[in-house]
Amino acid sequence: MAPENGFFQEVLTNLENANKHLNLPAAIYERLRTPRRSLIVSVPVQLDNGTVSFFTGYRVQYDFARGPAKGGIRYHPKVNLDEITALAALMTWKCGVVDLPFGGAKGGVACDPTIMSRDEIKRLTRRYTYEIGIIIGPESDIPAPDVYTDEQVMAWMMDTYSMMKGHSVPGVVTGKPVSIGGSQGRSRATSSGLVTTIMEALKHLGMSVEGLTVSVLGFGKVGFHAAKILSDAGAKVIGVADSKGAIYNPQGLDIDDVAMHKAKIDTVQGYREADNLTVDELISIDSDVLIPAALEGQIHSGNAGRVKAKIIAEGANNPLTIEANSIITEKGIFIIPDILANAGGVVVSYFEWVQDLQRFFWNEEEVDARLNTIMKKAFHEVLSISNEKKIDMRTAAMVLGVKRVAEAVAVRGLYP
Helix, strand or coil, X not given: CCCCCCHHHHHHHHHHHHHHHXXXXXXXXXXXXXXXXXXXXEEEEECCCCCEEEEEEEEEEEECCCCCEEEEEEEECCCCHHHHHHHHHHHHHHHHHCCCCCEEEEEEEECCHHHCCHHHHHHHHHHHHXXXXXXXXXXXXXXXXXXXXXXXXXXXXXXXXXXXXXXXXXXXXXXXXXXXXXXXXXXXXHHHXXXXXXXXXXXXHCCCCCCCEEEEECCCHHHHHXXXXXXXXXXXXXXXXXXXXXXXXXXXXXXXXXXXXXXXXXXXXXXXXXXXXCHHHHHCCCCCEEEECCCCCXXXXXXXXXXXXXXXXXXXXXXECHHHHHHHHHCCCEEECHHHHCCHHHHHHHHHHHHHXXXXXXXXXXXXXXXXXXXXXXXXXXXXXXXXXXXXXXXXXXXXXXXXXXXXXXXXXXXX
16 A cells, blocks of 8 residues: 655655646546555565564555566665655656656665675675565566665676576666676766756756856765766866765865765765865855755755755755745746656666667667667657646656656556
8 A cells, every 4th residue: 555645745746736737537647646566575684793683675666557667776774665655656757758668666675784794785685686576577677776776786686586587687687787787888877867968958048068066965876977977078066965964165176086085984074175064055055056866855945945056957866845846946946857857877777678688788889879869858858848838847747757657558458
């Protein structure tokens, strides 16, 4: 049964707003409000000290009218059914926006990987994969990395599933190492797609990347690569933040140097060429582009009024609460919504899945070119709907994604 409030309720509110412009038949609308399958599993793990701990794992398949379910796996203490259901719904609309033959799913385990050893995470991953192995597979549901999971975790998942099947099944997950069927360009795909949408937004708004000032909330995989790509393109990244705080230098930051600093002490704070700030203070600085690239709800009613950026590009899923979105939209800030902005990861995951099924692989230039084409097309389709219906970009993206999923539900019909 789906959670009735919280994060998922915000997703349903966005669905409701989109349906005001779609007027879907009642049965189809209810179908899209309801996850198809939610699996909760117990994950026993023997810890390094010999004791056994029991973790709770989740896999929600929200919809697969357009194809196999697709979505990441996250390891985080706050993982719960409400969050996973909401993220699975967002994946459903996201795949619709970029027109991939996938449905949406999400998974996770409620744990704190920052205090677990590598071997403990490996044992957790293998047992979790075994427990959800009854519903995943290259033709049914394909996991990928998310918060606190990476290509090594995907390798363990792929190996565990392959042992269950008795033969190698590289297509069961994406985001895995190239040596076992991963795709070139996958590690920075989300960031590459994000930057493509920013570049298209700059053209639309008559702005230039040269000298553009950028702030990034979150300095993990998405935040780092987005900052690096934009910096290399001529933008000036003046502030970055992680879970422990933020740094700011109006003259611009050396992104590689900041990354080396973070690798040494596990935070961007204390970087010698910048001032320390709180995350809320960084949100309030004057920059052209703000990229929230960590967890959901980073920008809320308490800090949204202080945002001064001209563009917000959502590298994270649902980084603006409903209240924050209203405040920022009223301020006239151009929002590139999550289901468009960060879809590059699932696009290249699709490429990886296709390559695994064919056992035929593309080089990095081919992957980048295909990604760029899809992201540009999706951006302009959303922008066109926004202009035509005179609605904000988030609602326009929802209209596009939901419409495509609804069409698939309608033509397939109700079984039996």
